[in-house]
Amino acid sequence: MNRTSLCIKMLLLLKARGKMNTQQLADELETNPRNIREFKKELITAGYNIKEYKGRYGGYRLDETNLFPVLALSPAQKQALMEAREFMHAQGYEKESELNEAIDKVLNSTSSALPPQRIYMDAPNLSMTDKEKDMMETMQQALKQKHCVLLTYQSRNQDHADTFLMDPYEIIHYHDAYYVLGYSHKRNDYRIYRISQERMFACVFQERKFLRDSHFHIEQYVGKNSLIKGEFVRVFVRVDPEVQPQFRELYWGMDMKEKDNVFQFLVEDFFVFYRQLFSFADQVEIIAPDHVRQAYQAQLQLILRKYIV
Structure with missing residues (x-):
């Protein structure tokens, strides 16, 4: 089999099976493991994003979100569709149901349909086993590509x-643990599942895709009377463009969204929130709600008094 054929076969294997390590790919392609890295380079040159994961459970995975970049919506186009949905809802459009279905199909057929979901691996006091990390990675990949997972x-x-079967909607860090909020095909309802090897025994990526419910809002499932209990507040923060990459690397809260240099998310642990905010000095600013802004101002004033002679 020539080099081009092997590259195509490697692409098909990664698309069909998800993550595979070097030895598995070499066995399937009947080639030397050293050739796999060269095949990966050729596929990347051709425009395919082949992600590489290090470590014991490492390997290669095809990023399907970029298979057909010509279909990608820009952030502004995606936002326009979402705003059009809200506008027509406010106008009482008689064919709202059909419009929602049409917008869902457009968003779900493009690589930029939804903002990338994050795995928050930097939470303090939280360690994960290799198996839990592997399940977390599988869950995130399914969430990003809108594929079902087979959960045990x-x-x-x-x-x-x-x-x-479960459709993953959100990955949540709460009280030193990770959870996935998803739609259970068995229960026909949304459920919370803790990512822990004592409860989650297997998480298998499925080829079956799901259509994300356009009426789903995470605020319905967090709070005192919801699946995740707690006092959650949606906070809006303006972030200078030069520090936005570093800002995105940290976990700030659930359901993070961004537009025009303003980030919004649901915060439950304000001790961690204020501590991280302080590390960005004057390059970030709380703009809402007022009581959160005022509480942070009061803390800064207390610190300043210690240094005023």
Whole structure:
């Protein structure tokens, strides 16, 4: 088999099976493992994004979000569609249901349909086993590409584990643990599942895709009377463009969105929030809500008094 054929076959394998390591690919392609890295370079040159993961559970994975970049919507185009949906809802458009379905199809058929979901691996006091990290990676990949996962999970009130399909919607860090909020095909409802090897025994990426519900809002599932209990506040922060890459690397809260240098997210742990905010000095600014801005101002004033002679 010539080099071009091997590259194409490697592309098909990664698309069909998800993450594969060098030895697995070499065995399937009947070639030397040293050639796999060269095939990867050729595929990247051709425009395919082949991600490489290091470590014991490392390997290669095809980033399907960029398979057809010509179909990608710009952030402004995506925002225009979302605003059009809200405008027509406010106008009481009689064919709102059909419009929502049409917009969903457009968004779900493009690589930029939704902002990339983040895995927050920098949370203090939280360590994960290799198996948990692998399940987290699989969950994030399924979430980004809108694929179902086959989950094997045992709830607190069960004496055995169930295996079922789930559509992952959000990955949440809460009280030194990670959870996935998703739609259970078994329960026909949204459920919270803790990413822990004591409860989550397997998480397998599926070829089956799902259409994200346009009426889903995370605020419905966090708070005192929701699946995730707690006091959550949506905070808006203006961030200078030069520090935005560093800002995005940190975990600030759930449901992060950004537009015109303003980031918004749901905050539960304000001790961590204020501490991280302080590290950016005057390059970030809380713009809403007022009580959060005022609480941060009060803390800064207390610090300043210590240094005023």
